[in-house]
Amino acid sequence: MRLGEKVRRKLEMPLWQTVLRVGTQQIMIALGAGLSAFAYVLFQLPYNLAAGGISGLGVIVNFYTQFPPGLFYLLANIPLFILGFYTLGRWSFVFSSALAVIFFSIATEFFTYNMPVVLGDFPITENTLLATIFAGLLYGVGIGILYRYGGTIGGTSIPARIIYNKTGFPMSQSCLFTDLLIIVLAGFVFSWENALLAFLALLLSGMASDFVLEGSSQRRSLMIVTTSPEAIKYAMMNELRTGVTTWNVEGGFSGTEKTMLYCSLLRSRIYDAKQIIYTLDPKAFLVVGICQQTWGGYTPPK
Incomplete structure (x- = not known):
């Protein structure tokens, strides 16, 4: 049996597991979109915080025309979806993004009329300022949940992804x-103080989404270059109960x-290490790095 076939068979899941996985994924995408819409209606629209993206443009349009922001978000994403359909994977792209965009639009309209x-x-x-902080944090948590479960919120991320695929220009910089x-447009429409607050909300949103997506960094990686590897390895394994690669x-x-020795530790144990x-080894060379996440087991010595 070929290696590729062995791998495919090992990765295959029963139908009920596939359904449960996809169902959970879609529920969490809807939850993330709903939380972002909640923050958008509660903390961005009332204060005219146009913190970038199609949602920010919706704040400006709503201010001038009273056009429903949820409906504007949905309509503005249609040409972007058509563009993404032909350049980013057709139905697989549409399926991964449509639920989030539709639910965000519906939730925005629901919260706008009922809140x-x-x-x-x-x-x-x-x-x-308080509204700006919570706008960024709550909106970012919702976006982070979306990203974590494979969804996207559409909007400016679509052309940014196309530019990345065509030119290699980083998506983060394009967005x-x-x-x-x-935000600059909002500065002309509202005020430059408002634009500064919108930029703060944008930064906080990015930080919050990264935190949800990657988790808090509780561990640190250690790279140790030494001439006493056996002694240090023994002490790290027995005193700090961590595995060591050499x-x-x-x-x-x-x-x-x-x-060179490599291991990971809780950051509270770095001082002990x-x-x-x-x-x-007083002459050892030590590098301490940040581990966003670690997996895998280690059986400590008895």
């Missing part, structure tokens, strides 16, 4: 350039043969 009635006192705060154009290296300048390493 003032339910809350009574709307908007809920007169502090625009940022487009979002900044909309390989032989050679100093580029000195030509001296040494050993430094104490162990420099007690056993």
Whole structure:
């Protein structure tokens, strides 16, 4: 049996697992879109925070024409979807993005008409800075949930992805350039103070979505170049209960043969690791990096 066939068979899942996985994925995409719409209606529209993207353009259009922001978002995405259909994978692209865009549009309209009635006192705060902070954080958490489960929110991410595929220009820079154009437009329409607040909301949104997508960094990676590998390895495995990977290296300048050790630790144990390493080898070279996520098991020695 060929390797590719073995891999495919091993990755195959029963039908019920596939249905459960896809169903959970779509529910979480809808949840993320709903949370983003909630933040959009509660903290962006009432304060005219056009924090980039089609949603930001919707704030400007709604201010001038009172055109429903949810409907505008849906209509503005249609030509972008057509463009993405022919350049980004046809139906697979449409399926992964359509649910989020449709649900965001519906949820926006629902919250727009019902939130003032339910809350009574709307908007809920007169502090625009406070609204900006929560706009960025809540909207970003919703977008992060979307990305984590394979969805996209459409909008400016579609042309940014096309530019990336055609030219290799980073998507993040393309999206940022487009979002900044909309924020600058908002500065002319509303005020430059409003534009600054919208930019702050955009930054907080990006940070929050990255946090949800990648998780908090609780672990650190250690790369140790040493001439006492056995002692340090023994101490790391037995004192800090972590696995260690080793390989032989050679100093580029000195030509001296040494050993490099690699392991990951909770960041609270970095101080202990430094104490162990420099007690056993004062001349060791240590690099501490950030681990966003780690998987895999290790059986500590008894």
